[in-house]
Amino acid sequence: MSHRNPAHPNTGSHRVVESSYATDQTAVKNPLPKATAAETAAVLAEVELPMIIKGPIIRRPKVVSAVERLGLEARAVKRMQTMAQKYGRGPLMLAVPGRNMATVLDPDHVHRILEESPEPFATAETLKVHALKHFEPKVALISEGADRARRREVNEQLLDHNHPIHRMAEQFMPAVREEAAALLAEIANNDDAGQLDYDTYFTAWFRLVNRVVLGDSYRDGAELIELMQTQRKRGNFAFLRPVDKGARSEILQRIEQAVEKAEPGSLAAFMKQMEAAGEADTSRDENVQQIPQWLFAFDPAGMASYRGLALLAAHQDRLDAARYQIQDQAGAKAPMLPLLRATVLESLRLWATTPMILRETTREVEFEHGVMPAGTTVLIFAPFFHRDENNLDFAHRFAPEVWDHERTREEWPLVPFSGGPGICPGRHLVLLLTSNFIAEIVGNRGIELTSHELEPGNLPALLDNFSLEFRLSPR
Ligand code: HEM
Known part of the structure; x- marks a missing residue:
């Protein structure tokens, strides 16, 4: 059953990508404040555009x-700060022709919108639907109503989201250790001994991901990953590229085979x-x-x-403390490693891999300062909240202590995995696998960052993972 309203008669066919919830912004009584055309252009150019390109x-x-x-990226945060200074709490409607769009300026509104998903703030936002339909048209994130509820539930169960x-952690750990060991051996054997680059890391990481998701025999399953990458490239263009239905069904067929095969210790087997x-x-x-969605999301x-x-590598004291925890938990079958988990969370806070959380209103929604029309795309630009030095004294430094408990609604929103009923159900699995994978690296090798100089008190707004390089040395 779809919860979408029939399109309002006033919505013209001029809309570039139609939201099926849409009502005309001018028909709303007591509308929210609206940015000028010039301010809207600045937000689109400085906040949206870098993300899209x-x-x-x-x-x-x-x-x-x-x-x-x-x-x-720093300019994008500054632009949002400027808008917040001028407009206060918002949400602020943007003057985008043919589309209702709003940006969130207030921390309480971030919590509210995420808590009130998927009704009236649908996760199935129109542009997201067009981007993801290229490889996962029935994924929970872009589903609605009862379909969404069922599909979300499957994710929650299989990813053990709470x-x-x-x-299955104990079953995953051998793959974590073996793939990290293979990575370290490969680096030691390189001509440029000790040098670690992103391609090498990513290949090793995905061997682990393939094993955990699909099964051990899929370890080197580059074909599926390549097929996925091609469809994701189409997804970057959303509705501007037609869906390649042949490639999409090939991806799904290959995954289906893995589920049927049900190799022990894999999530595919758990599904079956x-x-x-x-x-x-x-x-x-x-x-x-x-x-x-899982294969896609293991990339970030x-x-x-x-x-x-x-x-x-840039914070020796934290590295020492992390090594102490690794040693301390060496006997555990599936170590918790809180400091390394917090390190990954900090990496996501500082350099969000989902910088824009998108929602779409399924009906008119009342805020303190006005009404948001139905069919409004709502933009939550996470870096504005994560890196706002006006409100966070740790905005630009590494602060793993911030994550020593689950964040509550009363706290400032740090939302690397989103929040509320649409929170990433894979977050704990991600933290389990990433923390243990990097523990195998820093626990066994010295590590030096060779490509970048990081200033601990003033970390950059973006850190290009593709050009990051390290030198690993025996310990
Ligand atoms: C660093 C890695 C990851 C980050 C930062 C991340 C972040 C997020 C965010 C922000 C959302 C909400 C998106 C939205 O509302 O539009 C989300 C949703 C989701 N994530 Fe993750 N994710 C990651 C990895 C994973 C992994 C590895 C899996 C599965 C194994 C996963 C499964 C999902 C699913 C199924 C949803 C949709 C939830 C729903 O429909 O309610 N994620 N993730």
């Missing part, structure tokens, strides 16, 4: 490097087991369609953990 679904390395060099240590136990309210087709987990290595 970097590649929202798969990053374009050359553009990431240019955005880092030109300092565009548990810091996934119920859950189906057999009658615990899934969803069809096999729907279940399989959740897995491309690779970026975040690699940047986490940079944070550790």
Whole structure:
């Protein structure tokens, strides 16, 4: 059942990408404050555009490097600060022709919007739907109503989303250790002994991901990853590129085979087991369609953990403390490693891999200062909240202590994994695997950041993961 309202008769066919919730902004009584055309152009150019050109679904390395060099991310945060100074709490409607769009300026509104998802703030925002339909048209994130509820539930169960240590963690740990050891051996054997670059790290990381998600025999399954990457590149263009249905169904068929094969210790096997136990309210087709999201989302987990290595390399005291924890938990079957988890969270706070959280109103919504029309795309620009030095004394430094407890609604919003009922159900699994993977690196090797100089009290607004390099040495 769709919860979408029929399009309002006033919504013209001139809309570039129609929201099916849309009502005409001018028809709303007591509208929210609205930015001028010039301010809107500045927000689109300085906040939206860098994100779009970097590649929202798969990053374009050359553009990431240019955005880092030109300092565009810092400019984006500044632009949002300027808007907040002028307009106060917001939300602020943007003067985008043919589309209702609003940006969030107030921390309480971030909490409210995330808590009140998916009704009236749908996760299935129109542009997101167009981007993700290229490889996962039935994923929970872009589903609605009862479909969404069922599909979300499958994700929550399989990813064990409320548990810091996934119920299959012990089965994942051998893959973590073996793939990290293979990475260290490969680096030691390189001509340029000890040098670690992103390609090498990413390949090792994805061997681990393939094993955990699909099974050990998929370790080197580059073909599926390449197929996914091609579709993600199409996803970067959202509605501007037609869906390649052949490639999309090939991805899903390959995943389906892995579920059928059910290799022990894999999430694919867990899915089949859950189906057999009658615990899934969803069809096999729907279940399989959740897995491309996992494969896709382990890519930013690779970026975040690699940047986490940079944070550790630049903060010797934290590195020492992390090594102490690694040693202390050496006997655990699936170590918790809080400091390394916090390091990955800090990497995500400082350099968010989902910088823009998008929602879309399914009906008119009342705020303190006015009414937001139905069909409004709501932009939560996470770096504005994560890196706002006017409100956070730790905005530009490495502060793992911030994560020593789960964030509450009363606290300033730090939302690397979103929040509320749409929070990332994979967050604990990500933290489990990334923390243990980097523990194998820093626990066994000395590490020096060779490509960048990080100033601890003033960390950059963007850290280009693709050009980050380290030298690893025996310990
Ligand atoms: C560093 C890595 C990751 C980050 C930063 C991240 C962040 C996020 C964020 C911000 C959302 C909300 C998106 C939105 O509202 O539009 C989300 C949703 C989601 N994530 Fe993650 N994620 C990561 C990795 C993963 C992994 C590895 C998995 C699965 C194994 C996963 C599964 C999901 C799913 C299924 C959703 C959709 C939830 C829903 O529909 O309610 N994520 N993630």
